[in-house]
Amino acid sequence: MRQRSLFEIEEEIARLREEIRRHDELYYVHDDPEISDAEYDALVQRLLELESAHPELAMPDSPTQRVGGKPVESFPEVIHRRPMLSLDNSYDIEDLRAFDERCQRLAGPVAIAYVAELKIDGLSLALRYRDGLLVCGATRGDGTRGEDVTPNVRTIRSIPLRLNGAWSDLGEEIEVRGEAYLPRRAFERLNVERDAAGQPRFANPRNAAAGTIRQLDPRIVAARRLEFFAYDLLVDGRKPFDAHWETLRWLESAGFRVTEHALCSSIDEVIAFCSAMEARRDALPYEIDGVVVKINSTALQEELGATAKAPRWAVAYKFPARQATTQIEQIIVQVGRTGALTPVAILRPVQLAGTTVSRATLHNEDEIRRLDVRIGDWVLIEKSGEIIPKVVKVIESRRVGVERPFVMPTACPVCGGHVSRPEGEAVARCVAADCPAQLKARLLHFASRRAMRIEGLGEALAEQLVQRGMVRDVADLYGLKREELAALDRMGEKSAANLLAQIEASKERDLACLIYALGIRHVGERTANDLARHFGSLERLSRATVEELDALPDVGLAVAQSVRDWFDDEGNRALCARLRAAGVRTEIAAKPSEATRDERFSGKQFVLTGKLASMTRDEARALIEARGGRVASSVSRRTDFVIVGEDAGSKLERARALGVPIIGEEEFKKMLESATP
Incomplete structure (x- = not known):
């Protein structure tokens, strides 16, 4: 087998990172995953293997360096007092033995006992109890910040609203962590109901549970009958018992x-x-995808600690991948925002590990040749942690002579533009500057939550904007008019006004958001933050040399060259000028100095509740933080002010009960005017 070049490996790493980030957003933000957890785990595992084998290609913004995911804005934000880390995965017995050897090596000459627990296929929740009563239920979110879904959590009958037993011996506030899930029978019943209502079926119980916990109407949550298993306990951010086994016993007693x-x-x-x-x-009444193995001693857990992503004292043993055979009905080619052409196999739908699988990526032309994949072939597909299923092999014995070879197009399937595949690279790309597929993908990336966060700019609208020639690049978004937007399909005056308000608000996003939104190859969120913090403005970044960029910690030559190449393009420089002229912030927001801080804001904690008439919550947060204050997600005795808008909820009642000062929007605006930095 031909040894792969470094260029090919770099291309695979870049593709993996982009795909993982896309699925992170689909899963954590939109509740609309396209693939199973096993497929996702395998993609991450493959990326980890490649980065370990080629550390010179590793980047600090890689998905392997983060927990992943961001909370949405539909629910109040909750900051976890102790991060909810993910777990490293093992896929075979040798991995488990290697985990044991690492633990033994780190622990020294002590005997190690483990607790093995079933790994429930659901979503993690953190429950806070104060004086024995449930006061908050939060999702894991990105591991540091989650969403307050307390009304929905309260509908889960296996979560006690009041703790049993001698909880007061531990402390006034207790946090219980665990997994919410949908039992098999509840999942089957839910899909039957959705079929009867003409709604799309949920792909698997985890997808259904994730979508359920974030429903705005608690009655819907109650009807779907989520369940909950507890697996950890914290008091003041620490573990109160000497052994994890004791923790499980206490949880049962509570x-x-x-x-x-x-x-x-x-x-x-x-x-x-x-x-x-x-x-x-x-045979179990719920889905499991493996076993979680933890060191029993909590003292040893603390001694071993954690990486940025996962604890060193625990591992998730994932059950071996499941395989299925199906037929390739067609092979299509998708075009991404960088022009990359990706062949995708359209499969005869097949059930695989609880998920209906109907497509699989074929990666590139070389992979198709290696497998000798043809249209009409029967193939063996596998879920082994990959983001999407992979074709393991072609079942040649089932060929009947009508199978057709697939040939990668020499012209872009969307715009007809020239396709180029440089020597030494695995990916073919459309090089047409006006390719609508690339433009649509760039618009969606620019508007995504991790970039400029333009709510309402989704697939259907981006398609119309491109097809009707209303935008030629992302800068054209800032010149859209209400009347032309209102005339689009499924828009109208109100939707057009809301979109324009979002576009206007995006002008004040951080410089790091803008740099990430530009879609510079190899520049992810963390690198964008590093570049924004170091250079301070888009103009200074645009003048940076490769040597200056490469000298930055965690940037590296590949990223440095990519950034320099992007700004060397005349069209990209013109785009930056047009964004600047449109009023988009192209300099880093100044941190409040001592001279600009106001005593009514500096060091004060604010909570926002209800809808503000003159600004969004994000805008209000930015204004408070610019004056030295900070915004919390829940009301406590440490809260200094609660800002109340229309339809204020339980936070207002909580503020009244605690005697926290309550101010309306007009009073808040007066405070801002007299404390303008």
Whole structure:
């Protein structure tokens, strides 16, 4: 087999990162995942393998360096007092033994006991109890910040509203962490109901649970009958018991359900438990995708600590991938925002590990040749943690002679433009500057939540804007008129006004958001933040040399050259000038100095509740922070002011009960006027 070039490996790494980020947004922001967790895990695992084998290609903004994901704005924000980290994965017995060897090496000459628990296929929640009563239920979000979904959490009957037993011995405030999930029977019933209502079916129980917990109407949540298993306990951000086994016992006594688990004195006992559970997985009333293995001693857990992503004292053993055979009905080619052409196999739909699979990426022309994939072939597909299923092999014995070879197009399938594949690269690209597929993808990236956060600019609208020639690049968004937007399909005056308001608000996004939104190759969120912080303005960044860029920590030569190449393009420089002329912020927002701080804001904690008439919550937050204050998501005795808008909810009642000062929007605006930085 021909040894792959460094260019090919770099291209695969770039594709993996972009795909993982896209699916992060689909899953965590839109509740609309396209693939299973096993496929996602395998993509991340593949990226980890490539970065480990080629550390010179590793980047600090890689999805492997972060937990992933961002909370949406439909619910109040909650900051987790202790990060909710993800777990490293193991896929075979040797991985488990390697985990045990690492733990033994780090722990020194002490015997290690483990607790093995079923890994529920659901979503993580953090529950806060104050004086024994449930006061907050939050999603995991990005691990640091989640969403307050307390009304929905209260509908889950396996979550006690009041703790049993001697909870007061631990402290006034207790946090319980666990997994919300949809039982198999509830999932099947839900899909039957959706079929009857003409609604699309949920792909799997985890997808259904994630969509359910973020429903705005708690009655819908109650009707779907989520369940909950608890797996951890914190008091003041620490673990109150000497052993995890004791934690599970306490959780049961307090009224929680915990999964089937075992106390294991060796890794061999852990492996035996994993094997037994894998054999029983289909007989369980809920979906599991593996076993979580944790060191039992909490003192040893603290000693081993965690990386930025995961604890060193725990691992998730994922059950082996499931395979299925299906037929390739067609092969299509998708065009991304960088012009990359990606062949995609359209499959005869097949059930695989609880998910209906109907497509699989074929990556590139070389992969198609390697597998000798043809249209009409029967293939073996596999979910082994990859973001999307992969074709393992072609079942040549099922060929009947009508299968057709696939040839990559020499012209862009969207615009007809020239397709180029430079020597040494695996990816072919459309090089047409006016390719509508690329423009549409660039618009969606520019408007995404992690970039300029233009709510309402989705697939359908982007398609219309491109097709009707209303935008030629992202700068044209700032010249759109209400009347022309209102005339588009499914828009109208109100939707047009809302979109224009979002576009106007995007002008004040941070410089880092703008740099990321520009879509410069290899520049992710973290790199965009580093560049914004170092150079301070788009103009200074545009003049930076490759040497200056490469000298920055965690940037590297590949990123430096990519940034320099982007700004060397005359069209890109013109785009930046047009964005600047439109009023988009192209300099980093100045931090409040001592001279600009106002005593009514500096060091004060604000909480926002209800709808403000003259500004969005994001805008109000920015104004407060610019004056030295900070915004919290919940009302406490440490809150200095609660700003109240229309339809204020429970936060207003909480503020009254605690005697926290309450101010209306007009009073808030007067405070701003007299404390303008």
